Amino acid sequence: MERIKVTVAVTGLNNTDNPGPGVPVIRALRDSPCFDIRIIGLAYENLEPGIYMPGVADKVYLIPYPSDGVDALMDRIGYINRKENIDVLVPNFDSELYTFMKSAGKLDEMGIRTFLPTLPGYEERHKANLPAFGKKYNIPVPESIELGNYSDINRVTEKFGFPVVVKGKFYDAYIVNSREQLTHWFMKISAKWGLPVVVQEFVRGTEVNVVALGDGRGNTIGAVPMRKQYITDKGKAWGGITLDDKKMMELTRSLIAGTKWRGGMELELIRTENQELYLIEINPRIPAWVYLAVGAGQNIPEALVKMALGMEVKPFDKYAVGKMFVRYSYDLLVDIDRYEHISTKGEN
Amino acid sequence: MRLKKNIAVSETGFVFDPNSGDSYSLNDIGLEIVELLKQGRSDSSVLTALNSRYDIDRASLEKYYHDFVSMLKYYRLTEERPDAGADSGHNPGIQPQ
Numbered sequence: 001m002e003r004i005k006v007t008v009a010v011t012g013l014n015n016t017d018n019p020g021p022g023v024p025v026i027r028a029l030r031d032s033p034c035f036d037i038r039i040i041g042l043a044y045e046n047l048e049p050g051i052y053m054p055g056v057a058d059k060v061y062l063i064p065y066p067s068d069g070v071d072a073l074m075d076r077i078g079y080i081n082r083k084e085n086i087d088v089l090v091p092n093f094d095s096e097l098y099t100f101m102k103s104a105g106k107l108d109e110m111g112i113r114t115f116l117p118t119l120p121g122y123e124e125r126h127k128a129n130l131p132a133f134g135k136k137y138n139i140p141v142p143e144s145i146e147l148g149n150y151s152d153i154n155r156v157t158e159k160f161g162f163p164v165v166v167k168g169k170f171y172d173a174y175i176v177n178s179r180e181q182l183t184h185w186f187m188k189i190s191a192k193w194g195l196p197v198v199v200q201e202f203v204r205g206t207e208v209n210v211v212a213l214g215d216g217r218g219n220t221i222g223a224v225p226m227r228k229q230y231i232t233d234k235g236k237a238w239g240g241i242t243l244d245d246k247k248m249m250e251l252t253r254s255l256i257a258g259t260k261w262r263g264g265m266e267l268e269l270i271r272t273e274n275q276e277l278y279l280i281e282i283n284p285r286i287p288a289w290v291y292l293a294v295g296a297g298q299n300i301p302e303a304l305v306k307m308a309l310g311m312e313v314k315p316f317d318k319y320a321v322g323k324m325f326v327r328y329s330y331d332l333l334v335d336i337d338r339y340e341h342i343s344t345k346g347e348n
Numbered sequence: 349m350r351l352k353k354n355i356a357v358s359e360t361g362f363v364f365d366p367n368s369g370d371s372y373s374l375n376d377i378g379l380e381i382v383e384l385l386k387q388g389r390s391d392s393s394v395l396t397a398l399n400s401r402y403d404i405d406r407a408s409l410e411k412y413y414h415d416f417v418s419m420l421k422y423y424r425l426t427e428e429r430p431d432a433g434a435d436s437g438h439n440p441g442i443q444p445q
Binding site for chain 2: 028206208226229240242243244245271321322
């Protein structure tokens with residue numbers, strides 16, 4: 001089979017203890033027997049490990065944060081595209097997705113294809129909208145309150161008591177056991193991610209997750225359920241194992257069919273003692289543990305890029321149960337000139 | 349009661365529940381019991397097999413066996429047989445509640 005020559009730009013090279021999905025997405029694409037691939041890494045910080053990791057990106061460019069504005073980001077993407085002729089862009093951060101979705105037309109004009117969620121789909125699954133989402137699609141979700149200002153904290157004590165889970169609109173989630181702790185995390189999270197801060201009813205149980213890919217027409221192209229076996233203090237999976245759980249798969253398929261989800265997604269669920277599943281969050285992008293799904297037989301990033309290229313993709317019908325991943329940390333040695341290049345020229 | 353069909357048991361006594369992702373270690377006798385249950389043997393049949401191999405009075409064996417099976421149930425490694433109750437007349441003392 002002749003390999004398809006393709007240049008893919010990928011964000012999320014921060015392979016830290018709070019890892020972005022960029023490096024595993026790139027590994028998955030490099031594993032593909034269908035692509036003769038050139039990877040353009042897009043980094044926000046000059047110390048993102050993926051910039052320096054051998055065999056990851058062929059070339060890396062710094063890009064401005066979405067908070068610098070759409071124009072600055074699109075100007076930079078335009079510059080990179082003139083040099084690299086990007087075929088597909090795979091954004092991997094929740095916080096940048098909105099900007100890229102809004103700019104889909106501009107990207108298209110540049111000849112850059114994406115496979116992103118629709119804006120309404122993206123909006124309705126927001127943490128703050130989750131109770132309405134659960135009701136609409138008949139999925140159990142915990143109750144939640146949106147805190148738009150400091151005084152809203154009173155509403156939490158009136159409605160829930162403690163513990164509750166306090167969450168940033170894009171990232172961060174902490175279990176808090178008192179008003180003092182809630183105030184502390186409200187301040188920290190709102191300073192970092194802005195308002196609103198979401199407070200969710202605490203559901204006791206085991207956290208389980210699904211990585212999935214929807215084709216935008218209601219079909220589930222791939223889905224692999226996983227349980228975190230080893231969790232960092234940031235709540236990130238440092239180890240995990242694929243599960244054989246029909247309920248999780250049914251919930252995923254029904255959600256994708258109902259929402260006609262387009263693109264990658266991660267469902268965060270709590271399985272209670274009574275084996276009930278509660279949806280606690282939908283992340284609108286591929287998660288950092290996606291390489292587990294690849295190892296289990298579903299190369300979800302490859303399927304996503306194929307769909308972005310307009311290729312027909314058959315849904316995966318199986319995966320290996322009991323496949324595990326364990327992360328590790330590794331000291332990469334880097335010569336100063338590479339750091340200098342990325343810091344001063346914004347490319348490497 | 350029987351062991352769930354999808355529970356994986358290795359010859360070293362490592363048990364993996366693919367539904368929960370949990371894993372367990374069995375000692376030699378635990379492994380022997382689980383292997384007998386995996387064969388679809390009833391409680392009374394497992395007890396008879398154990399009684400013939402080990403020097404233990406039947407009452408103590410039933411007690412330890414019942415404790416062990418309760419643990420398997422607690423960890424959701426078992427399920428009811430479709431024909432549950434069929435052999436309940438043989439040994440009502442150790443049948444599941």
